[in-house]
Amino acid sequence: MDAEYHLTTPLSVNDVESLRSGDRVTLTGIVYTARDAAHRKLLELIEKGEELPIPIEGQVIYYVGPSPAPPGRVIGAAGPTTSYRMDPFAPKLLELGLKGMIGKGKRSKEVIEAMVRYKAVYMAAVGGAGALMAKAIKAARVVAYEELGPEAIRELKVEKLPVVVVNDTIGNDLYQEGQEKYRTVSA
Amino acid sequence: MREIPAQTIVDAVRDACIRANIELGNDVVEALKRAVDDEESDVGKDILRKLLENAMIAREERIPICQDTGVAVLFVELGQGATATGDLYQALEEGVRKGYQEGFLRKSVCDPFTRKNTGDNTPIIVHLSLVPGDRLRIWVVPKGGGSENMSRLFMLPPAAGWAGVKEKIVQTVAEAGPNPCPPTIIGVGIGGNFEQSAILAKKSLLRPLGTPNPNPRLDPMEKELLKEINKTGVGPQGLGGRVTSLAVHILLMPCHIASLPVAVNIQCHASRHVEIVL
Numbered sequence: 001m002d003a004e005y006h007l008t009t010p011l012s013v014n015d016v017e018s019l020r021s022g023d024r025v026t027l028t029g030i031v032y033t034a035r036d037a038a039h040r041k042l043l044e045l046i047e048k049g050e051e052l053p054i055p056i057e058g059q060v061i062y063y064v065g066p067s068p069a070p071p072g073r074v075i076g077a078a079g080p081t082t083s084y085r086m087d088p089f090a091p092k093l094l095e096l097g098l099k100g101m102i103g104k105g106k107r108s109k110e111v112i113e114a115m116v117r118y119k120a121v122y123m124a125a126v127g128g129a130g131a132l133m134a135k136a137i138k139a140a141r142v143v144a145y146e147e148l149g150p151e152a153i154r155e156l157k158v159e160k161l162p163v164v165v166v167n168d169t170i171g172n173d174l175y176q177e178g179q180e181k182y183r184t185v186s187a
Numbered sequence: 188m189r190e191i192p193a194q195t196i197v198d199a200v201r202d203a204c205i206r207a208n209i210e211l212g213n214d215v216v217e218a219l220k221r222a223v224d225d226e227e228s229d230v231g232k233d234i235l236r237k238l239l240e241n242a243m244i245a246r247e248e249r250i251p252i253c254q255d256t257g258v259a260v261l262f263v264e265l266g267q268g269a270t271a272t273g274d275l276y277q278a279l280e281e282g283v284r285k286g287y288q289e290g291f292l293r294k295s296v297c298d299p300f301t302r303k304n305t306g307d308n309t310p311i312i313v314h315l316s317l318v319p320g321d322r323l324r325i326w327v328v329p330k331g332g333g334s335e336n337m338s339r340l341f342m343l344p345p346a347a348g349w350a351g352v353k354e355k356i357v358q359t360v361a362e363a364g365p366n367p368c369p370p371t372i373i374g375v376g377i378g379g380n381f382e383q384s385a386i387l388a389k390k391s392l393l394r395p396l397g398t399p400n401p402n403p404r405l406d407p408m409e410k411e412l413l414k415e416i417n418k419t420g421v422g423p424q425g426l427g428g429r430v431t432s433l434a435v436h437i438l439l440m441p442c443h444i445a446s447l448p449v450a451v452n453i454q455c456h457a458s459r460h461v462e463i464v465l
Contacts, residue, residue, distance in 0.1 A: 037302055067254045067293040076291055077245070077254040082333045082366050104333075104424065105366040126237050127333065127368035127424060128457045130254040131245035149304045150254075150293050164230075164426070175365055178427025182228060183420030185357075 006160070010058030011099040016121045019165045021172035025123060026160040031060045031102070033154040035081055038145055039089035046092060053144035054153060057097030062161075064102075065150035066140070067130070075140045075156075077130025080104040083122070087111050094118040102163055106175055116171050123163035124174075136161040189266075189321040191465050193273035196323070199463045200282025203327035204259060205290035207459040208251045211242040214396040215433075215458050222370055222423075222430045231428030235370070238423075238456055253457045256292040257329030259283040259311045262390060268321030276313065279325070283311045295332065314386055323465040326393050334371065334455040337363035340385055343447040349408070352377060352449050357415050359451045360432065365425020368455035372396065373416065373435045376450040378442040388452035391436035393460055400437060409435045 007015055009029030019025065032054050034042070045052055063083055067076030083103030090101065091114035099120050104127035107115075115122060125133055139157035146152050166174040216239065223235045245252045261279055265271075271278060287294055287308040294308040318324075339359045343351050356375060363371075376387025400406040412435040422428020433456070442448055 065254060065293065065295075067251050067256055068291045070250065070291040073250070076293070077251040077256075079254050081255070082336065084366065104368065106364055106425075124365070124424065124426070126234055126241070127365070128253045128455055129237055129241040131248065131250050131252060132237060132241040134250060135244065149306070150295070151304075175425050175427075178228070178230070178422065179364070179420040179425065180427070181420065182422055182427045182429060183418070185415070185418040 009060050011060060012058065013119050016099050016119055017169050019121050019168055021165050021168045021174040021177065023165045025163050025165060027060065027163065028159050028161070031062045031156050031158055031161070032143070033062050033064050033066070033156060035063060035065050035151045036085040036089070037148050037151040038153045039086050041145055043089050043092060046096070054155070056093055058099050060100035060102065061093070061098060062102040062156065066134070066154070067150070069140070075134055075137050078134045078137055079130035080125040080127055083107060090114065094120050107167060112167050112171060112173065115167050116169060119169050121165055121169065122167040124166045125161070125163050133161070189269045191269055191271050191323050193271055193278040195465060196271060196275070196278040197282045197285065199465060200261070200279055200325065200327060201286040201289065203325070203461040203463050204283055204286025204292065204329065207327050207329055207461040208256045208290065208292050209249055210246050211252050211457065212395070212460065215456065216242055218396040218433045219456065222433060226423065226428050226430045228422055228426070228428035230426050231423040231430060234423040234426070235430070251292060252459070253331060254293055255295060255331040255333065256287070257331045257459070258296055259308060260328040260330050260389065261311060261313045262326040262328065262393060263313055263315045264318045264324040265315065266320035266322045267317055269323055271323070279313060280309050280311050284309055314390070325463040325465070326460055327463065328393065328460045331455055331457065334367035334453045337367040338388075338450070338452045340381070340448070340450045342381065343449055345445070345447045347447055352447070353412060353415060355449055356412060356451050357419065360416050360453070361419040361421065363453060364421055367453045368457070369421055369425055370423055370430045370433045370456050372454040372458050373412070373432050374452035374454055375412075375435060375437045376452070377437060378440040378448060380442065380446065380448060383440065384448035384450035385452065387438040387440065388450035391438040392452065392454050392458065394436050396434050396458065402439070405437045405439060409437050
C-alpha cells in the first residue's frame with residue numbers, strides 16, 4: 001500500500017516533493033474551487049497584469065461545481081469535475097506557484113510537464129462521490145464571479161479532504177501505471 | 188380520451204427529478220456490491236465501497252449523489268388514448284424547473300458560446316413516442332456531462348461487421364479512461380441512422396442493471412463486449428482494475444443498406460433513472 005499523508009494548505013515545495021503517485025492524502029485548510037469558466041477569467045486578468053481575486057502561490061484548486069446548499073448545510077454535493085477542460089489554463093497558474101490541483105481524469109502532456117518544472121501535484125478525488133466529499137467541507141463562501149453560479153470561485157474550508165496523488169513532481173502518472181497493471185489486451 | 192391534468196404531470200416530474208438525483212437505484216447499488224467482489228485491485232475495491240457509502244450518505248442526508256445533477260432527459264411514451272390538459276411539453280419543463288429549484292439540484296444548462304447559465308436547468312431534452320393504451324409513461328434520466336462528453340458515434344462501413352463494431356466500442360471506453368467516472372454502464376445503439384443510433388444508445392440505459400437483454404440475439408453480444416471492456420484495465424475511477432464497466436446494454440434496429448451506425452453512450456456509475464406512470 002502506498003503512503004498516507006495529512007497535509008495542511010497552503011502547500012510548500014517540500015510538501016509536494018515528498019508526494020508520489022499513488023499516495024493517499026488528506027487535505028486540511030483552505031482550497032479554492034474553479035472550473036473552466038473561472039479559469040478563463042483568471043487568465044484574462046493575468047494577461048492584463050491585473051490582481052487576481054484569490055492567492056495562487058502555494059494554493060490548491062479543486063475543480064468542482066457544487067450543487068446548491070440546502071437549508072442548514074454549508075454546501076450540497078461536491079465531487080470533482082473532469083480536469084482536462086482546465087488543461088489549457090493550468091500551466092500558467094503552475095508557473096505562478098499553484099501547488100495542487102484536485103479533479104478527476106487524465107491531464108495533458110503540457111500540464112504534466114509544468115508540474116515537474118514548477119513543482120506541483122495533481123490529485124484525484126472520487127468522481128461521482130459528491131455526497132461523501134461534501135462531508136469534508138466545513139465552510140464555503142463565494143469569493144469571485146458569483147454570476148457564474150455553480151462555476152463561481154468559492155473558498156472552501158476543508159477538513160481531511162480525501163484524495164490520491166495521480167501526477168507527482170517527477171512525472172509519474174497513476175492512471176497509466178494503474179491501468180497497465182490490469183490490462184490484458186492491447187488498447 | 189383519458190385526460191391527465193398538467194399539474195399532475197408537473198408534480199410527478201418534479202418529484203422524479205429530486206428522487207433520481209438523491210436516491211441511487213437499487214439495481215445500481217446491487218451491481219456495485221457485486222463489483223466489490225469481482226474487483227481484484229485494492230484501490231478499486233476501496234473506491235467501489237466509497238461509492239456505496241456515498242449513495243447511503245446521499246439518501247440519508249437528502250443531498251445529491253453527485254454534484255452534476257445533469258441535463259434533464261425525459262423519455263416519454265404517450266398512450267394514444269390519453270391527452271394532457273394544456274401543453275404537455277410545458278408541463279414537463281415546469282416539473283424539471285421546480286424539481287431542480289426546490290430540490291437544491293445544480294443547474295447545469297448554458298449557452299454554447301457565451302456559457303451563460305439559463306438558471307433553471309431548462310430547456311429539457313424530450314424523446315416522445317406515441318404508443319397504444321391510455322397511459323402516460325415518463326422516464327426521468329438526469330445525465331451528467333463527464334460521461335456524455337466521452338460518448339461517441341461511428342458511421343461504419345457495413346463490411347466492418349460485428350468485429351468492427353466491437354473494436355470501436357472497446358476503443359471508446361479505453362480512450363475515455365478515468366474521465367466518465369468508471370465503473371460505467373455502456374449504452375450501445377446499433378443501426379437506424381445517425382440520430383436514431385444515438386437515441387437507441389441512450390434508451391438502452393433505461394433497462395435496470397442486472398436484467399438480461401430480452402432479445403436473445405443481443406444478450407450474448409452484451410456479455411462478450413463486457414468481457415472485452417473489462418480487459419482494458421481501466422478499472423474503478425480509471426486507477427486500474429477489473430471492473431471498468433458494470434454492464435453493456437444494446438438496442439438494435441435495421442439500417443440503410445449502405446450503413447452501419449454505432450453509437451456509444453457512456454453512463455457514469457451514478458446511473459439515475461426514475462419511471463413514472465400516470
